[in-house]
Amino acid sequence: MIDAFSWIAVFPELVLLVMACAITLLDLLVKSRLRTGSFALTLITLGAVAILQAFYANTGATVYGLSNTVVSDPMGNWLKCFSAFAVMITLIYGRAYAGDRDMLRGGELFSLSLFALLGMFIMIGGNNFLMIYLGLELLTLSSYALVALRRDHGQSTEAAMKYFVLGSLASGLLLYGLSMMYGATGTLNINEVFRVTNSDLVNPQVLTFGVVFVVAGLAFKLGVAPFHMWIPDVYQGAPTAVTLMIGGAPKLAAFAIVIRLLVEGMLPLWFDWQQMLMILAVASLLVGNFAAIAQTNLKRMLAFSTIAQMGFVLLGLMSGVVNGHAGFAANAYSSAMFYILSYVLTTLAAFGIILLLAREGFESEEIADLSGLNQRSPLYAAVMAICLFSLAGIPPMVGFYAKLSVLQALIASGSLVNLGIAIFAVIMSLIGAFYYLRVVKVMYFDAPVAQGPASEGVRAPFGTRAVLTVNGLLVLVLGILPGGLMILCARAVVQMLSA
Template identity: 60%
Template sequence: MNLIPIYPEIFLIIATSIILLIDMYLSDKQRSITYALSLVTLAVCGAISYVYLMIGETSYIFGNMVVVDPMANLMKLFSYLAVGVTLVYSRSYVAARGIVNDKLGGEFYVLALFSLAGQMVMISGSNLLIIYLGLELMSLSLYALVALRREHTQSTEAAMKYFILGALASGFLLYGMSMLYGATGSLDLADIVKVSMSGTANRTILVFGIVFVVAGLAFKLGVVPFHMWVPDVYQGAPTAVTLLLGGAPKLATFVITVRLLVEGLLPLAFDWQQMLMVLAILSLAIGNITAIIQTNLKRMLAYSTISQMGFVLLGLLSGVTDGNGFSAVNAYSSAMFYTITYVMTTLGTFGIIMLLSRSGFEAENIDDLKGLNQRSPWFALVMMLFMFSLAGVPPMMGFYAKLSVLQAVLGTGHIWLAVLAVLFSLIGAYYYLRVIKVMYFDAPATTEKIVANTDMRVVLSLNGAAVVALGLMPGALMTACETAVGQSLRAFVRTLY
């Protein structure tokens, strides 16, 4: 059997297991070794996936249960980047709060890498069972991460909510998958779409299966009305863990949404696109309106995430119009670009929150950013760039991301939907601009010097620069998304004949 396409997964799991063993023998002062080994592991995985991406081939292994295509390789690269940047931002934060110490060891780094392994399995899954196994590997690691501060009441409460609602979401997804299996007699996405196209499957069972699958995916994306866990978990979890929740997992969830709905259930696109439309409108409305009244910054960003995921759904529901899929590549690549944009901006935003946090103090409220410009003009500027990007203000990359999704929506003829999205984006701009107003026009609550490691300062600055650069020159990333989606969908279609 050819295992070369899954070398990144094999290397990551072996390396993470070795890091766990090495960490057992390290003292608290030597914990930087675990941190360095984790980053090296991510770099090696990134190098392997980059080579595969440049080759541009699609490989199906394990009886077509696992696929390594350009879309998988591109999203894996950004997953490595997201987890790596999260570890850099979190290094001082987790040490100051005892999350990484002699008692707990380096579990934070190890669990982060194991959650990444689950995401990689999800991204390369071409079989319902493989996708579910990857999802559970990722979820179990994240459950443990949220609960790392066992003596912290708020973190324990957040972990319980996340675990219970996450298990409910997994149950929905698994039940939907079982109905798809019952209707088509197969767990492979290629076989499911063949049976769906042939018309021999019971359509009623298929549609019911889609309802539960969409509900499970909606839980993982955190869209309305399956969003109830997002603000509580974002607020209750340690900020470093919140970033692990809100970053790379969104990339993996986006890919399995494409795998399940686009690749596996494309003949039933009319049904699931209507469901996504309702979820998108509700998410844009409730996410943006509820965020306005929030005073806790992490909670505000949680509702912001809900509205941002609504935009991703707009891209996903624009691929097929009247049974015509000519605009599919453009629509799905715009949704992919938007997801990547959201993750990159979210990384920097929570990076700033962790930068301002110190031992015994969490910079969680919007008022904690008061006078940031007077304390550190550079990091106030970087935070302003992130807020402008999330709000969709040109020339930030968030503007181009919103524009590309809106163009895809207009291509379907749903002008009213595009107008609605713009109106809710204007409402959302208020709470992003409020953060900028607090940073630049309010008097600082403290004059304490902002202290950060060199690696964090450099990466945070590069993160801010990337948001501007990809807004001014989005062509390269958008082309990469279009190429990856196009090649992957064409390769999947070839397996059907």
Template identity: 70%
Template structure:
């Protein structure tokens, strides 16, 4: 029998599922090219879900349901709220692009977006290995369909096939690792797994063997090197309206399951998984930033940039436990959470500008396509410049404070090795600044290739302007979001 507490814990998921089904049915009667009714109903549903998760997050309470298989806590609810807002922004930016490319013939884009968000919610709220895995599969299956949504486009179909094959392999890694941990501990419940491992009665070799596969699966979902091979091809090949969905909200879900599995479930094994994260972080920073320099395609450059940015998230995650003492856990994990949230905010704006510049029959994906953008539209060139400077970590933008928070978490540990990692990260950030500033140079100093003016619907202009302003505002006043992340992590660690 399902009690009322369990239903309250999954209320946002229920609302999301019901509205996804309603929207799929309502869309059958919609005839307009841009699916105005479906679009409006989707945004209204997502706004209600965002309000519900935000309200639950603000209370700071932790509740469990369905025999402790699902958890509703402050960290999870904030990540759900941010994921929902990110998906709303993706749909606002992506609808004109999708309409021009005949991707709105049915309401699949909106329904699949809502179902992929449902998968993200299940991943974030899962407190059981099977629940987390089911959420992951729901998200990835919707993502495969979204990438292949432009059926007559060869590049999109090829990207979907690559994503499907590599995604299936990564899911297999994660599932095999989880099965190893289950075999060793005898439980699928994260809290029980923590207690059994902390008790020290399980063979360490078996646990580490399972841990290797779990970390490999998580690295694929986050897009960390050397499990990054899918990101450049999928980002470039997928329709840009789908690329922005793949590069934003799912990153928050991947961060959430990394926290659930590694911190809540296997913190006693921190010395083992931290060593693996060191390799992933260094590889991601090195491969991502060096490979991005050689790119001429803007989406592909941002894909390699993502790999490098995930290196910083890994640095935050690996600096919470020093010499077996989790004294710096709050500081480290909150800095990683702050980094991933601000990265998503910045990525939304960068792909928003690419979507804005694309028009029917023209993708605007090459760096050269941005030539002279400042002369054609100073506002959009300004938003893109703010976004790129933030990704490069230039003050006073939010990307600078996010990098500073992660570096501070490394340095405050006092470990010479961690301080060395911080120095390496700074050097790689200097390398990254080259390819970000190169794009700004093209926008402001190169002669425009076309005299075409940039036109966009009013809601796209408004949301993009707010998005760019937030990147600047949160850089000047980061305290509120940083405190929110810190409180969420503290409540998660104490529950």
């Protein structure tokens, strides 16, 4: 029997599930080329679910449901809220792009996006190994279909195949690791896993092997080196609207399951998984920044940039426990949460520019396609410059304070190793600034293309331009006034740890 608290804990997910099914059916009656009815209903659903999650987060309550398999807490609620808004913004930016490329023959883009978001919600709120894996598979299966949605495009089909093969391998690694943890602890419940691993009643060798496979699976979902092989090819090959769909909101869900599994479930094994995260972070900063320098394709450059950015997230996650003391956990994990939110916000605007510059038969995904953008559209050039400065960590953009908060968490731990890694991360950021500033130079100082699609003026609906402007301003304003978002992250993480 399901009690009242179970319904409260999963009510937003039930709303999203019902609306996703309803939109899938109602789309059969929609005849417009851009699926106006389905699009409007999807945005209303996303807005309502986001507001509902924000309301849950503001209550500050932690509610367990469905026999303790799901949890609704402030950290998870805020991540779900931001995920819903990220999917909403992605669809606003990508609708015209999808329509021009015959991706809206049906309403699959909208229904698959909603089911992918439902998978994210289940991942973020999972308090049980099977529940987290169920959400992960719902997200990944929807993502495979989205990447292949442009059926007659060879590059998209190739990207979908690569994503499917490597994604299946990563899911297998994670599932094998979780099965080993279950075999060692005798439970699938994350709270019980924490209790058992905190005792001396289990075989440490089995636990260590389980943690290795779990971290490997999580590393793939985050897209960090050396599990990054899929990121450049999928980002470049997928339709740009889908690239933003898999490169934005899912990062929040991936961050959430790292917290659920490693922090809430396996914190007593901190010595094992923090060492692995340290190696992954250093490798990601090296591979991501140096590989991005050689890229001429903007989407591929941003893909390698993502690898480096996720390396910074891992730096925050690896500095929570020092010498067995978890006194720095709240500071470290809240800095990582602040970083991932800042990154997703910036990524939405950056890929939004690429989407709005594209037109039928022209992708605008080469760096050279942005030549003289400031002369064609000062607004778009300014928003793109703000995003690039933020990704590079240049003040006063929000990316600067995100990097600063992670570095502060590393240094505050008092560990000499962490201090050395912080210095290394600063050097890598300086190297990474080169390829971001190169794009700014192309937009502002290179001559515009004389003829062809890249030389045409930029046109977009007023609503889309307004959303893009607000998106870009948020990257700037949250950099000037980062305190509110930082406090939100800190409170959410403290409530998660105390629960």
